[in-house]
Amino acid sequence: MGELRMKFTYALMAGALACGLAVSPVSAQDDKGVKDDLKTAGKATGRAAKKTGKKVKKGTEKGAKKVADVTEKGVHKAADATAKGATKVKDKTDDKK
Numbered sequence: 001m002g003e004l005r006m007k008f009t010y011a012l013m014a015g016a017l018a019c020g021l022a023v024s025p026v027s028a029q030d031d032k033g034v035k036d037d038l039k040t041a042g043k044a045t046g047r048a049a050k051k052t053g054k055k056v057k058k059g060t061e062k063g064a065k066k067v068a069d070v071t072e073k074g075v076h077k078a079a080d081a082t083a084k085g086a087t088k089v090k091d092k093t094d095d096k097k
Helices: 002-096
Strands: none
Touching: none
């Protein structure tokens, strides 16, 4: 019976060792795969942030130009109205003399 127990223990230890050796390379491979996945995700996030920043910059410049154009149009309209009003006042004062 002692011999049977020793064979069983030996077989169990050999099986455990074989499983440990078989799993070891897979774990190292998984760690590398996770590391590569994280690296790829980080680079993708960086590219997305850069692209978003460029789009925001372009939109801001476009909006600022539109505001400047509308402001300039408003200033010219106000200046024309002022000139028209000044002409009316001048005409009224010239008639009274």
